[in-house]
Amino acid sequence: MKNLVILGGGESGVGTAILGKQKGYNVFVSDKGIIAQKYKDVLLNNEIEFEDGSHTEAKIFKADVVMKSPGIPDKVQLIVTLKEKGIPIISEIEFASKYTNGVVVGITGSNGKTTTTMLVNHILKKANLNVGMGGNIGKSFAQQVAEDNFGFHVLELSSFQLDGIVDFAPHIAILTNITPDHLDRYNYLFENYINSKFRITENQKENDFLIYDADDEVIVNWLNNNKLKATLLPFSLEKELEQGVYIKDNNIILKYKTEQTIMSITTLALKGKHNTKNAMAAAMASSLLKVRSNTIRESLEDFEGAEHRLEEVLKINGVQYINDSKATNVNATFYALESMKTPTVWIVGGVDKGNDYLDLMPLVREKVKAIICLGIENQKIIQTFNNVVDLIVETAGAEEAVKVAYKIAEKGDTVLLSPACASFDLFDNYEDRGNKFKQAVREL
Incomplete structure (x- = not known):
């Protein structure tokens, strides 16, 4: 029986524990802080061994694989030692993705990822697809894989979650934008953070898609200097594109294989240029999943925004x-x-x-x-x-x-x-x- 050690007893940790136990791992959860009561209850109900307030290193070093919470920086001594011992350290996203056959839409970026994730989820639900939303938002991806048989997973992914992937590859990846953020975790080097975001596409194949902001210089520069396998579908407020999503006469136009006019930007539920971009990305992703354009339009017109966001x-x-x-x-x-x-x-x-x-x-x-x-x-x-x-x-x-x-x-x-x-x-x-x-x- 393989030993799965989970560092961090929050949403992603407890979700991974449930899935790990289900898949026959010997699971141990360790949190240096205090685990919230609601998560303790879940671990107790599932008879999963855990500790909080400290790390018992002797137990942790017996791991065959370690899942660390995205909140734990790589520079922490425990993580450094695990790496020296050659024990693989992965993220919840990596662990859970091995156990689902559902289609994954992964969304990352410095800003707009929560709204875009919610938009895609809203559209796919309206199209009556069996969809779960997770990652950095809502119920953990791992717990959904364990408990719900979703055909589609819409995941909001932070750079910290992407740092812990090995083989994870979404069928559709969305990169909303890249601006300096979390640089304290990346040795204050912007290029380290940029590379982290682009990990979302590193394992994608030719029949997968990367939807990205063609008006974002940081993204465009990176793409000019790196080769990707995925089909590239840009979106832009500034120019007409040969392939992708753009604005013409105030209308959102989708162009991939065929050209379709989705809607006027004046009827979008969410206001502001950045939200128009979020809507364009979500429309393209949904269209690739064969959602009809009038369903996309209705969804973008009646969407209610994320709490705590304007x-x-x-x-x-x-x-x-x-x-x-x-x-x-x-x-x-x-x-x-x-x-x-x-x-x-x-x-x-x-x-x-x-x-x-x-x-x-x-x-x-x-x-x-x-x-x-x-x-x-x-x-x-x-x-x-x-x-x-x-x-x-x-x-x-x-x-x-x-x-x-x-x-x-x-x-x-x-x-x-x-x-x-x-x-x-x-x-x-x-x-x-x-x-x-x-x-x-x-x-x-």
């Missing part, structure tokens, strides 16, 4: 409050500010991942009337913008930030929470941050 909370005294807590990097915040139509009170800050805020300068100049810092370390934000924005206030929590915003904002303004940072200094995660923001707005 989510309209309430309008109070003529001021619109928007929760964009999911904007954990500068590029995501760029999209948010770009779509603001009124003077904006911007709530920003958290754990800085090596951010360069200068990209935001033109938008801040044009749209932001006040900045409210929401983080423990705000110096960089203050230094960057103190010459451009007259009013910058530091706060120590969502409730305080919202109260200050309420005092500053006037009728017709927007209060935007779009932090451009991770949330781990004051909150559990970006959902917790978004929920506390919404609660504070509702209590005004």
Whole structure:
């Protein structure tokens, strides 16, 4: 019986444990932190051995294969030692993909991947396909493979999940964009992060597809210098393409083997250029899976966006409050500010991942009337913008930030929470941050 050791007792770890046990592995889950009660219950119910609060190395080193949670960096001593011992370390995505015959659509990118994943899932559901959504979102891929017999898997994949693959190859891969993010995990080298994202296509064959943003210089440069086997299907807002998805007379045109007009961009449920791109990518993927164009159109017209992503909370005294807590990097915040139509009170800050805020300068100049810092370390934000924005206030929590915003904002303004940072200094995660923001707005 082979030993499967799982490092991390969260969603991906517990899902892998269930699948591993089902497939006849001797499973041991080890978490240096404390495993949440809901996951402990699942492990106990499935009679899976686990520990939390420490790692028993003697047991871990007996592994034939190790699945590590995407949150654990490669530089951790335990991981280094495992590698020295030649014990294979893989991600949940790699482990689970060996046990499914379902068609996999994998979606990665610095921004837009959650929305695009939800869009593809929404379209395939509308087309009555037997589809499960997982990866970085919802129920873990491994648990779905163990418990549900899905014909299609739509997976949101982070670079950390892709770092742990060996043979994993989605039939359709979508690469939404690449901008500097998580550089603290990649030795501050942008090219390491870029290569990580492109791992999504490294095992694809000629009959697989890579859908990507042809307006993204980073992606185009990489493709010019590297050979891929997959069929390339670009999407672009800027140019007509020989093959792929583009805009003509405000209509989304799909071109692969035949040409079809899907819909006018004016009727898309989600607004903003970046969302038009997400919709174009999702339309192409669905079309490759033989979904009819009117089903694609209806789905893109009635889709409701992801929570914590430019989510309209309430309008109070003529001021619109928007929760964009999911904007954990500068590029995501760029999209948010770009779509603001009124003077904006911007709530920003958290754990800085090596951010360069200068990209935001033109938008801040044009749209932001006040900045409210929401983080423990705000110096960089203050230094960057103190010459451009007259009013910058530091706060120590969502409730305080919202109260200050309420005092500053006037009728017709927007209060935007779009932090451009991770949330781990004051909150559990970006959902917790978004929920506390919404609660504070509702209590005004």
